[in-house]
Every structure is written in structure tokens, then in C-alpha cells.
Amino acid sequence: MSGPGTATAPPAPAEAVVRALTAARAALAARSAEVDDINVFPVADGDTGVNMLRTAAAVEEAALATTGLPRPERCAALARAALVGARGNSGMILSQIVRGAADAVAVHDGPADGELVARALRAAAVAAHDAVREPVEGTMLTVARRMADAAEAVLPAAPQDVLTAALDGAREAVLATRDQLDVLGDAGVVDSGALGLAILLEGVVAAAGGQATPVAVQAAPAAPAATAGHLPSRHRYCTTFLVEGDALDLAAIEAALAPVGDSLLVMGDGRRAKVHVHTDAPERAAAAAAAHGAVDALAWEDMRRQEAARAARLARRAAPAAACVTIAVADGEGVRELAAGLGATALAPGGGAEAIAAAIEAVAPAEVVVVALGPDLADVPAGVPAVDAGSLPALVAALVEADPDGAAEDVTAAMREAAAAVTALDVDAAGEGALRAALAPVADGASLVTVLVGAGAGVDPAVVEGWVRAVVDDGVEVEAHDGGQLHPALAVGVE
Amino acid sequence: MDPTRQLNADTTAIVVDSSSDVPAAVRPGSWRVIPIPVTFGDETFQDGVDLDAAGFYDRLERATRLPTTAQPSEVVVEEVLRDALEAHETAVVLPLSRRMSGTIEVVRTVAERVAPDRILVLESGSVTVALGLLALRLQAALERGITAGEATDLMARLSAAHRAVFTLDTLEFLQRGGRIGRAQAVAGSLLQVRPILQILDGEVAPHSRVRGAHRVLPAIAEFVAAQSDPAVPLHVAYAHTRRPEVLPELRARVEEVRPLAVTAVEGEVGPTVGAHAGPGAFVVAFVHDPPGPGGGARTP
Numbered sequence: 001m002s003g004p005g006t007a008t009a010p011p012a013p014a015e016a017v018v019r020a021l022t023a024a025r026a027a028l029a030a031r032s033a034e035v036d037d038i039n040v041f042p043v044a045d046g047d048t049g050v051n052m053l054r055t056a057a058a059v060e061e062a063a064l065a066t067t068g069l070p071r072p073e074r075c076a077a078l079a080r081a082a083l084v085g086a087r088g089n090s091g092m093i094l095s096q097i098v099r100g101a102a103d104a105v106a107v108h109d110g111p112a113d114g115e116l117v118a119r120a121l122r123a124a125a126v127a128a129h130d131a132v133r134e135p136v137e138g139t140m141l142t143v144a145r146r147m148a149d150a151a152e153a154v155l156p157a158a159p160q161d162v163l164t165a166a167l168d169g170a171r172e173a174v175l176a177t178r179d180q181l182d183v184l185g186d187a188g189v190v191d192s193g194a195l196g197l198a199i200l201l202e203g204v205v206a207a208a209g210g211q212a213t214p215v216a217v218q219a220a221p222a223a224p225a226a227t228a229g230h231l232p233s234r235h236r237y238c239t240t241f242l243v244e245g246d247a248l249d250l251a252a253i254e255a256a257l258a259p260v261g262d263s264l265l266v267m268g269d270g271r272r273a274k275v276h277v278h279t280d281a282p283e284r285a286a287a288a289a290a291a292h293g294a295v296d297a298l299a300w301e302d303m304r305r306q307e308a309a310r311a312a313r314l315a316r317r318a319a320p321a322a323a324c325v326t327i328a329v330a331d332g333e334g335v336r337e338l339a340a341g342l343g344a345t346a347l348a349p350g351g352g353a354e355a356i357a358a359a360i361e362a363v364a365p366a367e368v369v370v371v372a373l374g375p376d377l378a379d380v381p382a383g384v385p386a387v388d389a390g391s392l393p394a395l396v397a398a399l400v401e402a403d404p405d406g407a408a409e410d411v412t413a414a415m416r417e418a419a420a421a422v423t424a425l426d427v428d429a430a431g432e433g434a435l436r437a438a439l440a441p442v443a444d445g446a447s448l449v450t451v452l453v454g455a456g457a458g459v460d461p462a463v464v465e466g467w468v469r470a471v472v473d474d475g476v477e478v479e480a481h482d483g484g485q486l487h488p489a490l491a492v493g494v495e
Numbered sequence: 496m497d498p499t500r501q502l503n504a505d506t507t508a509i510v511v512d513s514s515s516d517v518p519a520a521v522r523p524g525s526w527r528v529i530p531i532p533v534t535f536g537d538e539t540f541q542d543g544v545d546l547d548a549a550g551f552y553d554r555l556e557r558a559t560r561l562p563t564t565a566q567p568s569e570v571v572v573e574e575v576l577r578d579a580l581e582a583h584e585t586a587v588v589l590p591l592s593r594r595m596s597g598t599i600e601v602v603r604t605v606a607e608r609v610a611p612d613r614i615l616v617l618e619s620g621s622v623t624v625a626l627g628l629l630a631l632r633l634q635a636a637l638e639r640g641i642t643a644g645e646a647t648d649l650m651a652r653l654s655a656a657h658r659a660v661f662t663l664d665t666l667e668f669l670q671r672g673g674r675i676g677r678a679q680a681v682a683g684s685l686l687q688v689r690p691i692l693q694i695l696d697g698e699v700a701p702h703s704r705v706r707g708a709h710r711v712l713p714a715i716a717e718f719v720a721a722q723s724d725p726a727v728p729l730h731v732a733y734a735h736t737r738r739p740e741v742l743p744e745l746r747a748r749v750e751e752v753r754p755l756a757v758t759a760v761e762g763e764v765g766p767t768v769g770a771h772a773g774p775g776a777f778v779v780a781f782v783h784d785p786p787g788p789g790g791g792a793r794t795p
Contacts, residue, residue, distance in 0.1 A: 182536060182560050308685045341685050400688060400706045448707035477707050479687060495707065 015067055016112075017074075020207045021060040027203030028053050028196060035196045036306075038189040047238065047306045048192035051088030056200060058085020059098055075106035083267065083274045084297060088238055090193035092265045092276045093128050093140050097197070100127025114162040118151040121166055131267050138180025140193040146173035147201065163201070164210035170198040235261050235278040237300040237462060241286050243273045245293030253292045260285045278303065282462055300462060305482075308341055322404030324411055325363040327356065328395060329372035329379075332485030335392055335452055342399040344371070353379040360384065367408035371398050371415060385412040391424030392485055393450045393493020422495055426488035430457035432467045435490055439471045442494050446476055452483025452491040464490065496615045498644030500585065504637040508583040509630050510575060512567070512598055513542035514591040514767040516734055517627035521760055523634055527579040529572055529590070531598070531767040535562045541571070542766040551766035552737050552774060561668060562770040566597040572605045580613055587615045587637075587646060589630050591622040592697035615643050617650040620697035623768045624732035624760045625659035625780030631759050632730060632782065649785070657782035659694040660702065660718040662711050664775030666690060669699065691715065694780075712741075715779055716748040723781055729753050731781045732760035737774035739763070749779060756781070 028035070028049070035049030062081030066074045082098035085091075104123035108116050125144035135141050150169025151162045177191035178184050184191055205211070239261070243253060247270050254266045261279030268274050273293070279285045282300040289295055328339040329347045336346035345359050349372075356379050360368045370380045371387045373395060380386040385408050389395035398415035406414075425438045430453070439449070449472060451464050461480035468478045483491055504525065511517065512529040522528075530541035533551065535558055540546035546554075555562065579586040588606065590599040599618060606614040619626050632653055633646065641649065663669065691702045691714050705714050723729050731749060733742050742761055750756050764772060 186560070304685055338685055342688070396686070397706065400686075400704060403703070405701070447709040477687070477709070481685060 016208075018060070018063045018067060020204045021056070021063045022203075023207035024200040024203035025053065025056045025060045027206070028056055028199050031199055032196075035192045035199070038187075038195065039192040040183050040187050040189060047088055047301065047303065048090045048196055051091040051238075052094055052193070052196040052200070054087045055082060055085050055091035055094045055098075058082060061085075072106040075102040078102045080272070083272065084242060086267075086274050086276070087240055087299070087301070089263060089265065089276060090140065090196060092240075092267055092274065093132065093193065094197070094200075095274065096128040096131040096267060097124040097140075097144055100124035103127070112159065114151075114155060114157045114159050117159045117162040117166075118148065118155055121151045122148040124148070132265070136181070138177040138184065138194075139191050140197045142177065142180065143170050143173040143191075143194040143197050146170060160205070160208045160210035163205045163208050167198070167201050167205045167210070170201055174198045235263075235280050236302060236304050237279055237282045238263075238276070238303050239279055239282040239285055239298070239300040240274065240276050241289070241298040242296045243268075243275060243289050243293040244271065244296060246271065248273050248293050253289055256288045256292065257285060260288055281466075283466060300460075302461070308337075322363070322366050324402075324404055324406050324408050325366045325368050326399060326402035326411065326415075327359050327368055327370045328399055329356065329370065329376040330392060330395055330485075332392065332452065332455065332483040334482035334484035335396070338396055338452075338481060338483075339399055342396075343402050343404060344399050349374070349376050351376075351379075353381065355379075357381055369402075369408050369412050369415065371395055371419075385409065387412060387415045387419060389419045391422065391426075391493065392452050392483060392491040393424050394419040394422040396450060396452070397422045397493060397495065422493045425492040425494065427490035427492055428488050430454065430459045430464075430489040432470075435464070435467050435492070436471050439468065439492065439494070443472045443476075446472055446494045448477045448493075448495040449479075450493040450495075451478075451480040452485060452493075453480060454489040454491065455484045455486060457489045468492075496585065496612055496643045498642060498647070500643045501640060502585055502587070502615075502637055502643055502646055503640040504634065506584040507637055508579040508586045509634055509637070510579050510586050510588040511626065511630050512590050512767070513765060514596075514622050515589070515627040515630060516623045516762060516765050516768060517630065517760055518762040521631075521762075525583065526630075526634075527575050527586075529567050529575045529588075529598070529602070531567055531596075532565045533562055533766045533770055534565065536560055540766070546766050548763045548765050548769065551769055555769070555774065562766075564596075564767055564770050566601050569601055569605050572601050573609060576602075576605060576609050576614060580610060585613050585615065585643075587617060587633065589617055589619045589626065589633065589650070591626055592620050592694075593618055594620075594697040595622055595699075615646065617647060618654065618697075619650065620654040621657065621659065621694060621780075623659075623764055623778060623780070624734040624762065625657060625694055625778070627760050628730060628732040628780050628782060629653050629657060632784065652785040653782055654697075656785055657780060658718075658722045659778055659780040660715050660722075661692050661694075661772075661776060661778035662689055662715070663692065663772055664689075665773055668771050668773035691718065693718070712745060712748050715745065716752050719749050719779060719781060720752040723753055724783060725753060725755065727755065727783050729756045729781050729783055730759045731756045731779065733758070733777070733779055734760070734762050734764045735777040736764045736769050736772050738777055741777050745777060745779060749781075753781075 032049030032053045036046045039046050039048040058081045059078055062077050066077045079099040079102040082095035086095035101120040101124040104120040125148045128144050129135050129141050146169040147166040151166040154165040174190050174194045177194045250266050250273055257264055257277055261277040263278040265276040266273055277285050286295045286298045326344040328344040329349055331349050339346040369385050371389055373389045377386055377388055389398050398419040401414040401418050403411050423442055427434050427438045449468050453461050465478050465480040508525045510527045513531045530544045533540050533542050588602050590602050593599045603616050606616050619629055688704045688706055689711055690704050693700055693702045
């Protein structure tokens, strides 16, 4: 396994700060999927665990890089790393928790005692609360405050005892979130950010030699319906970037970004601000902020993909038996992910007749239609209807017609018709010029353009989407996805 | 009610519930409407009484939690039925499909208690303007005069013959309300796929799905063409949730494939159904007059 949670090498006998932060990150890494799965608030996009983990990993890296620096400089570096590394709503709030704690430690000139721990926790809670425009109870904010309350209540005490008390407070507060937010109660889950924060503290407590019994959640939602009470984001990309300048006006940056999306958070100070926004146009958001300062570290995540992955994870056992199963044989993990999302059984190419026969066997007694292209078609058993898609975009278009209640014969006919309606373009260079040259002659009269971005293309689908929009008329719908196919670099379908 | 009892437009009031979405301007003065409760968090409203469509969708936009609906209380139903009977000898009640709501059970209980000989409760197997359309066809039959038995028979045939096709921006609202049924099969994915759904046997059922907004209206027109007869007048109702601009084109598409289409209702889906459809939905409901008594123009 790779990812932000495991990217950092385990430090050899490390000093206390590194040890605590490494343990915190590791504790969350072990449970981040669990946190993702219960994410329903404020947006049910299933990314809280991963976002908090990335933010925590950034802080850990900074701690490793700053051992030996004087305390104030080191604290400032950690706060900065948290802000720069923050991902997602929960990561943004976590960055403020880190900043609050770091600021408190920076100005402290006494011993690292229990009192300092309590003071840092209080400063963390206050900083997080103040950074959010509309604080909501039953979230990380509540848990941060309850940690500080519980820590202060046991003073005077040794640092590890103060931390243990804070964790007890956190645990209670996490369980109570269910009753504080209706959407959580409806879904039968605790708040995901709150749980993530408690898990991080668990790691810290364990590293400090305190008693850390894991924070247990009763259950992750059993079915997607359990989280359906809350809408996913209206927008596709969870976007973050930095704005740097001499005298940043955070309110003005916020006002400039309000029209481009929602779930907007602008945090930081006059010299460096971190922006988090859910938008369909990440680059337009960055451009809107560029009038206020230098934009850096623009990054975005496809929330639709995160939601789809979670829905698939949660729905796996609830699928009703189909009368007609579509088997898609296609290159590219992303293409197969799209196929699975449309209800097809997706197979990698080159598996031969045996792989297809096994897939058919696995869904018996359902009827089967196989959609494929190229040599794989020869591996479809005799008597099983096969659709030659001809191209990956046509394959995707055909799969929209997959109907689990249909008759194989009708489904086959509908799929052939849908595939035939797609004009496929193979663009072998993943550049705007090449795409434009290929698309321009057929752009007229198009109403839907789909681009599947190949494995070696090295370009984000959101960027490709922008390239296409620049060529086609305003009313044309454009979708670009990671296809992951070996070739072409950009598989374009025009309908 | 005695099946031989004569009903007509002067003596009989039709009672629908607020899910029927017939605009007040189209609704005959004799009709009464049972308000369905719509709840946002800890606030409950009566659809059409203290919450209208505009207020509902404004609230929906701001809500962090989806609204819910419930069946009306016996007290409210009784009030409406008594009001209907005050000015009329008889009432015919057409609640929404029993497969979507327990409202019809509440109505039957109250009718039995209040005046079983004067109230006829009929299963519509329908909802929103499709239900409104059926109620308007029943009203047309009342204008000519029919017996209670014929009204029951007419509604059974209208219910079986009518069709409704609709699309939603998102299936979230249906999922949340637990009213999705087999429509899950057309659920989207990473791709922007729009579901084409229908009301079939009183339930939401999948029809197909399309990719691309430009395919939605053609798919709906195709549905209408496949499910109706070009040689016979077709009664049609259209409604939307927060998409008024789509109705003229929707209507033009239907009239293109069915030149004998007669528009009975054009309007907005109200809070009761809006709570399960969400914004961006639109629906076309249609029915031919069935042959026979009360059925009107069509002869076999």
C-alpha cells in the first residue's frame, strides 16, 4: 500500500514531537477508510479520512525536517505545513487546530508540563472555532473544545495524564455527535471529522505513554441509503490552493471566490492564506483569487469519483439479481471503473475465452451481453451476443444502455445503436494543440464530448475538460475522466 | 356508497390530496384538497396551507437535511371531508397511490366514520399531475353525470391506462424517501447519467437512462409516442420542479409526436412530491379517455 499515510519513513529513536505526530498519523492511516465511510457532513463526499490523513502527514514531515530548530521557529513551521498541506474541509479545520496548538507552544517558555498540554489544546479549540464562519456543533469543533475542557479539569497533572483525560473527553464527544446533528442521527453514524480528530489524539496519547483505548464507532453505515439523507456536493472538484502576498484581505478573497463554488473556506493570515472550495472549475477559482495575491499549490480531487467509490463499497452486498448482465472487456482501470458504475461486470483485456466464460458462469442464470473491442471479441463464446464497440468512448456510450431488466436481444440492439452514434477520435499526444486539431473538424453539431484520459497522458481530466470547452460551443456537455488505457493518450468520443 | 347513486358536477365534490399538483386556476371550485404534512427538521408544514411551492423550494435550497412527508392526520382529513360535504351531497376522494403513501387508508377510516354512504374513496395508482389529470377526467365524467359504480369503474380504467414519464436531476431525494424501488437500476455513476423513470402500477419504476441533457426530451417524447395512440385525443399534464423553462419545449415535443394532445395541466410540482423529486425534475402524464360509460368521446 502506498499513499500519504505511508509515504514517510519510520523515524529511528525520534524526539517527542516527531514520535507523537508519527503515531497520530499512523493511527489515522489505519482507520482512514472507516472515517471516509461515515462522512455525511457537511458534504457527503466520503473523503474526510484521506483529507485529514494528508494534512497530518504534512505536519509530520515538517516535524521531521525541523528537529533541532528553536521552539518558536519549529512551531511556526508546523503551523505553516498544516496550512499548506491542508486538504478538504476537515483538513482545513485540522490545520487551524495545529496552528492554535503550535502558537500556544511557541510563546510558552516554561517546562513541557501538563499545563502546557492543556493550554495548547484550548488554543487549538479556539483557533479552529474562530476560523470557521458558521461553527456547527457536533463536529470536530465540539470535540476539540471537549478535549480542552477535559484536559483542564485534571490539572495539575503529568502531560500523559492530561492527554489521557483529553482523549476520554474526545471519546465521549465523538459519540455525542450523533445526537447533535440530525443528519448524523439519521444515518446512524458519528461525525467523521470528529472521529478522525479523536483517532489522531489516540496516536499522540499512545506515543506519550498514556492510556489509549481505541475510539469505537458503533457501526459504519450498512447501506448507501443510510447516508442518502444528505446530498453530495453540487460541484465536482474539492479544490485547495495557497494565496500569498504582503497584506492579504481574507474577506476579499472569500468574496471573490463565493461565485465559483461552495463549501468555501479561506484560512490563514495576511501573508499566506489557504483556500478550500468545491467547484466545477478549479482553475477559474485560482484565477479569481490571483487578483489578491500569488496563487500556489493548486490541487483538486474529483469528489464524484470519491462518492462513486464509496457508493460501490457500501452497495456491493445490496445488489439485486439481474436478468441481463453486461460484461465489458476494456483496457484501463478508469474505463473499467466507469463500466462498473454503469452496472457492468468489467474485465481487463487479454484474459482470453476462459476469463469471459468464467464471468458468464459467475452470473448464471442471467442472460449475458458482452461489449468489447479488438481481439477480445474473438473470445466471446458462441451464442452469447457480443457488441463490437470499436472504441473506448463508444464502449462507455453502449454501457449506458445496459439494462438489468431487459432482454439480451433488446439490450444488444440498443448498445449497437448507441456505440454507432459515437464518433471516436484517437489523440496520441496529450496536449491541447493535438486535441484541438482532432476535435475542431467534428466539433460542429456535437452535443456531448467524452474524453478518457490515458495512463501515460500525465494530464488531469479537469484540465482536458477545459481544453475541450475552449473548442466546442457553450451548450455542449463535456466530461473527461481518467480512463487509464494504454492508448490512445486521449480517447475522445463525440456524440 | 350505493353504486347506483347518481353523481354529477353540482352534487359531487372531488377531493384530492396536495400531491395532485393541480394549480388553483385549473381546479374546479367544488374540489377540496387534503394537505399533506411536509417536515423540515423540527418544523412541519401543511402543503398548500402554510407552505407553497416557492416557499418550499427556497427552504429546500437552504436545508442541510432533506424534508420528509407523512400521511395526513385523521383530524385534518375529517375537516376536509366535512367541508366538502357541507356544500355537496357526495364526495369522491382520490388520494395518491397506496403504494406510495398510507393516505388512502386514513381517508377510508375517516370516511367510514363520517358518512360512508356519501363518500366514495377510489385508488388512483398515481401521484402529482398524473393524479391531477385523472381527477380532471373524473370531473369531466361528473359534468355528464355518472353513477357511483361507473365512477369506480372509470377510475380503475383510467388508472390502468394512464402513463407518466419523468426525469430527475438526482436520485438522492427518492432514495432518502425510500421510494426508489427498482429505479436504483438506472442510478448514475461517475458519468453524468440522467434517469428516465415512470409511474407504473402506482410505483416509481425505471424506464431507461440517457447520457447528456440533450437526450432527455427526445427520450420522453419517444416514451409518449410508444405508449399512446396518434389517432385519438390525448389528455396531457406537464409539471416541473424549479425548471419552468423546460415546459414549452417539452410540450412542443409531445405535440409534435401527438398532434391530438390536449394540455389539461401545466404547472409546478408542489412540496409533497417535490420533497421526493428535488429540484430539476419534470414530468409528462397522459391518458386517453377509455371507452364506455363515463369514458366520453372514444367509442370502440
